[in-house]
Amino acid sequence: MPDWIHSLMQALAMPELGLSTVFVVSFLSATLLPLGSEAVVFGLLKLNPDLFWPTMAVATAGNTLGGAVSWLMGYGAHTAVDKVRHGQPTNVRALQWLERFGPKACLLSWLPGVGDPLCAVAGWLKFPFWPCVLYMAIGKFARYITMTSALLWMFPGGLPI
Template sequence: MYWWPLLSLFGISFLAATLVPAQSELALGALISLGRYDPWLLILTATAGNVLGSLVNWVLGRFLHQYRGRRWFPVSGRSLERAERIYRRWGVWTLLLSWVPIVGDPLTFVAGLLRTPLKVFLPVVAIAKAARYCAIAGVAQLF
């Protein structure tokens, strides 16, 4: 029974980082506020799922760039242009915003599109995602 909440949190966090809308923050906050689970294990689980979801975006950007503009393409032209403009201006450091709703997912996609090395991408995204979940956990423990 203990593993179901962790697997659910991992899955929701994974989906939330892809281009599928999901709210991992609510799931993490709810599980922490229950007080039944180790907060660090929950943070680690959510971070791992979210980073792997961002990795999916990176892979899609890396290998699907030739299909830009197609109807089924996972990022709208407008979101992609905005994210690409931000990424070109600020470089890899924009990945620290990978946790931000609406902008973060396209940024991780653009990182793949612009061929950001995986050895740079993963640590920066992991730091951003972990920091966000630590902040959420801190707030959730107040309630």
């Protein structure tokens, strides 16, 4: 491995930089960008096992904030579309299903592939912001605990390269 890559990896693994890296990657992965944060979380914890709970908190905070941004984007998109369509309702079966659950549907924001758009749809449907953020945080925290614990259990010595 080239020296500069090794130096970068060591710098990013330092607790003071590692947690901020986890936050940024977790935030970006909760937007509609096709990223995943589990590898970064796992990598930091393999290098700094004593940072388990701070890492879970930082990853959850970043991922939840990213979900909140997606909610705001959905809300803004709906407001813009309403102006163009002059308030005509959108009748889509999936939207009706989500409306039945309300903000609790954001518990599913942890799901791969559909979780991030779900946050935007919650904004589109104008679900209350703070209850949505709370349910997003609960779902995302549960995912980080489950996924990270499973990875640490399955690969106690690290991932094979």
